[in-house]
Amino acid sequence: GENVEQHPSTLxxxxxxxxxxxxxxxxxxxxxxxxxxxxLGKRPQLIIDIRSNVGEKKDQRIAVTLNKTAKHFSxxxxxxxxxxxxxxxxxxxxxxxxxxxKTIFGAGTRLFVKA
Amino acid sequence: xxxxxxxxxxxxxxxxxxxxxxxxxxxxxxxLFWYRQTMMRGLELLIYFNNNVxxxxxxxxxDRFSAKMPNASFSxxxxxxxxxxxxxxxxxxxxxxxxxxxxxTFGSGTRLTVV
Numbered sequence: 001g002e003n004v005e006q007h008p009s010t011l012x013x014x015x016x017x018x019x020x021x022x023x024x025x026x027x028x029x030x031x032x033x034x035x036x037x038x039x040l041g042k043r044p045q046l047i048i049d050i051r052s053n054v055g056e057k058k059d060q061r062i063a064v065t066l067n068k069t070a071k072h073f074s075x076x077x078x079x080x081x082x083x084x085x086x087x088x089x090x091x092x093x094x095x096x097x098x099x100x101x102k103t104i105f106g107a108g109t110r111l112f113v114k115a
Numbered sequence: 116x117x118x119x120x121x122x123x124x125x126x127x128x129x130x131x132x133x134x135x136x137x138x139x140x141x142x143x144x145x146x147l148f149w150y151r152q153t154m155m156r157g158l159e160l161l162i163y164f165n166n167n168v169x170x171x172x173x174x175x176x177x178d179r180f181s182a183k184m185p186n187a188s189f190s191x192x193x194x195x196x197x198x199x200x201x202x203x204x205x206x207x208x209x210x211x212x213x214x215x216x217x218x219x220t221f222g223s224g225t226r227l228t229v230v
Contacts, residue, residue: 032216043206044158046218089158093216102171103148103219105158 002027004092006106014114019077021109023090026071030092033066033073034103038087048075080113087111121207121222128229133195136225139188140209148219149182149192150206158206164190165212197229 003026031052036044050057050064066073093103120139148163162172164184184190208219
């Protein structure tokens with residue numbers, strides 16, 4: 001089955017700096033890679049996703065990159081703000097069959113943005 | 116749409132008691148997922164349904180856990196008998212699964228404490 005590893009587990013940056021979170025996955029059949037943000041005491045919320053036919057996707061201050069050959073994908077947050085402080089989860093999912101309905105999550109990265 | 120609705124928000128119960136968690140997915144979503152979140156183990160997939168049919172319950176920890184989805188708008192997760200190690204936040208999530216995979220919408224979660 002799929003296994004997703006996420007690094008670092010904790011990341012502290014100064015307001016205005018960039019933050020990068022990296023993930024690797026094991027199943028080459030995975031083709032959908034969402035990222036979720038979870039604020040303290042709240043539900044995870046989808047913030048951006050990328051599919052395997054795309055190498056990069058950007059939405060304002062956040063961007064995701066995907067390297068299917070290396071089975072790596074990353075989240076980049078630029079011009080960080082205190083409200084970006086949260087736990088970020090990467091995930092990987094396939095497209096079909098019983099395994100394809102599963103989304104497997106990384107362990108999460110706790111991001112602290114210092115004002 | 117009110118989103119994914121879970122009840123109760125908080126549950127405190129004594130060891131050995133039966134606990135039932137409830138979930139109403141987003142109308143039109145055909146896949147439903149139950150996750151458990153703890154500090155030690157992160158987000159664990161317990162079971163998921165597609166078109167009301169259980170597809171994979173390999174994440175259900177023991178026979179004490181059971182889940183049902185009698186119709187497209189309702190699912191339950193039952194723990195009988197409950198144990199202190201079951202204490203966690205239980206999230207329900209729903210998604211649309213066609214030939215294309217989409218991200219999840221999570222409910223607010225049920226915080227379960229077994230004493």
